[in-house]
Amino acid sequence: MSSPLVSRVAAQLARRARWRPYEIAFWLLALASVFLLPGRHLILTEIVILGLFALSLDLILGYAGIISLGHAAFFGFGAYVAGLLAAHGLVTEPVLALLLSGLAAAALGFVSSFLVLRGSDLTRLMVTLGVALILRELANQFAWLTGGADGLQGVIVQPLLGLFAFDIAGHTAYVYSLTVLFVLFVIARLIVFSPLGLSLRSVKANPLRAAAIGVPVNARLVAIYTIAAAYAGIAGALLTQVTAFASLDVFSFERSADLLLVLIIGGTGYLYGGLIGAVIFKVMHDYLANLTPQYWPFWIGLVLVVIVLVGRDRLAVWRAAIAAALLWPFRRKPAAPEPEGSGR
Amino acid sequence: MTLALETIGLEKRFGGIVAVDDISLRVEQGARHALIGPNGAGKTTLINLLTGVQRPTAGRIRLQGHDITDAAPHRRVGLGLARTFQINQLFADLTPLESISLAISERLGAGGEWWRPAGGKPEAVEEIADVLARFHLADVMHERTGTLAYGKQRLLEIALAIACRPRVLLLDEPAAGVPEAERHEILATVSALPADVTVLLIEHDMDIVFSFADRISVLVNGALFIEGAPDAVARDPRVKAVYLGEDIDA
Numbered sequence: 001m002s003s004p005l006v007s008r009v010a011a012q013l014a015r016r017a018r019w020r021p022y023e024i025a026f027w028l029l030a031l032a033s034v035f036l037l038p039g040r041h042l043i044l045t046e047i048v049i050l051g052l053f054a055l056s057l058d059l060i061l062g063y064a065g066i067i068s069l070g071h072a073a074f075f076g077f078g079a080y081v082a083g084l085l086a087a088h089g090l091v092t093e094p095v096l097a098l099l100l101s102g103l104a105a106a107a108l109g110f111v112s113s114f115l116v117l118r119g120s121d122l123t124r125l126m127v128t129l130g131v132a133l134i135l136r137e138l139a140n141q142f143a144w145l146t147g148g149a150d151g152l153q154g155v156i157v158q159p160l161l162g163l164f165a166f167d168i169a170g171h172t173a174y175v176y177s178l179t180v181l182f183v184l185f186v187i188a189r190l191i192v193f194s195p196l197g198l199s200l201r202s203v204k205a206n207p208l209r210a211a212a213i214g215v216p217v218n219a220r221l222v223a224i225y226t227i228a229a230a231y232a233g234i235a236g237a238l239l240t241q242v243t244a245f246a247s248l249d250v251f252s253f254e255r256s257a258d259l260l261l262v263l264i265i266g267g268t269g270y271l272y273g274g275l276i277g278a279v280i281f282k283v284m285h286d287y288l289a290n291l292t293p294q295y296w297p298f299w300i301g302l303v304l305v306v307i308v309l310v311g312r313d314r315l316a317v318w319r320a321a322i323a324a325a326l327l328w329p330f331r332r333k334p335a336a337p338e339p340e341g342s343g344r
Numbered sequence: 345m346t347l348a349l350e351t352i353g354l355e356k357r358f359g360g361i362v363a364v365d366d367i368s369l370r371v372e373q374g375a376r377h378a379l380i381g382p383n384g385a386g387k388t389t390l391i392n393l394l395t396g397v398q399r400p401t402a403g404r405i406r407l408q409g410h411d412i413t414d415a416a417p418h419r420r421v422g423l424g425l426a427r428t429f430q431i432n433q434l435f436a437d438l439t440p441l442e443s444i445s446l447a448i449s450e451r452l453g454a455g456g457e458w459w460r461p462a463g464g465k466p467e468a469v470e471e472i473a474d475v476l477a478r479f480h481l482a483d484v485m486h487e488r489t490g491t492l493a494y495g496k497q498r499l500l501e502i503a504l505a506i507a508c509r510p511r512v513l514l515l516d517e518p519a520a521g522v523p524e525a526e527r528h529e530i531l532a533t534v535s536a537l538p539a540d541v542t543v544l545l546i547e548h549d550m551d552i553v554f555s556f557a558d559r560i561s562v563l564v565n566g567a568l569f570i571e572g573a574p575d576a577v578a579r580d581p582r583v584k585a586v587y588l589g590e591d592i593d594a
Binding site for chain 1 (some may be wrong): 486
């Protein structure tokens, strides 16, 4: 065996996981938004939470090929766990409560993962949708615990790490959410470039062959579904903590469906799709809702149809231009979408 | 000496149809064993039973003396049974480098690691380079598999199985669909397989069968028809009768 080849292989492998310039630019922009857009921290926090939630769906959809129409099940579960921990004073420190909510959602993800192992995409859509509906109804029925349709009252969120109180302008909330997003993003990035991430992509591409080279297909799907559930649960818990409230809406079908829309806008399988999609979706939503308060879903629907019909590949070139045009009146507003983000 | 691969009374029924009928196949250690037979003889079903894609309705399968009848497909790979596919089954979005490093990670038990980049272990890197070189894939290692020329994809198909370091390798028509000019490269890599790897070859092309195999089993209507050395099988009038009137490549 030639040793130059060994070093070429080693270099090629090392290059895969290297941070690209556009990634560094993306996170520098995100960091800059903390200082440059102090008046927009409330909507930025919403974007970060949606982005984290979409990142979670990307892990199973973009990397393992599991489609879900009920990902809000884990988001909602995390939201209620965080709410209950705070409302009953069980765990008052938000970071610890966030981790516990993620663990609880992971446990739910682990159990329900066995339902999505088998079956076609259609089966998976229905099963995931069903799980979310069941959880929503449970939260509705057990009103003594969850507050039912009135939502969970009395959530009081203590200062972060006992030091930083949540303020009305949302500065603490934004820095907190962004930090959580970054940490979880770095972990997700480790995962997708690891042997585990590679094996998931192989399962997505060809489960028959993946098993034929020794990949335990089902175990890997269970693992990523559990991890993604934890991510979604943490996103939900963040929402509860920054709004000091949880309602049945966290389980809603619209939330799951919007999430797919976010990933369709941003693209799957390169991790930034969910984040960029969340920025575009929220900004577009905000802009269109100002423009035509009643008819904004029309425009969202139009965008969806165009994306699906025109096809993502061809659209990738235009997307930056379209987004720029849409965002033009918004230029002083938050985090314009990444120009290089159309990757993949 | 234990047999490399053995089936005992293996049977697979689909409703009323018997696709594999009481097959007891014995493959010796280090053999170059060919499995031939007309279309619909049950060769594909037999492969699916051996690799665990389908479960037999009766009978047992032993690999190196261990009963693997109830083992999941990926477990059989870990126990030393790998296969190639007649129609390429590759990962279109992955590069050859990624595909091979995946197979090697899984074999080293590192497939579930999430905290380190794929192929990060030094011994894995050397082995990846070795497989890439042996299968003439080094120049295209960073290209998407889906965009590779067919001949290269065919080589990767075999390389992936070899990266599992099998003790028994099932080759399902390795040269199928490969143009004449590139055929030689595929067959050369097949002939160069290590002698201690037992090979069970499923093939239609009689030139390949008779130049490669030291033992031949003929399958007809789901049952084992004749088994023997190549010259004995070639002379056997019953084999000629089975193929009579049939295109030999059918």
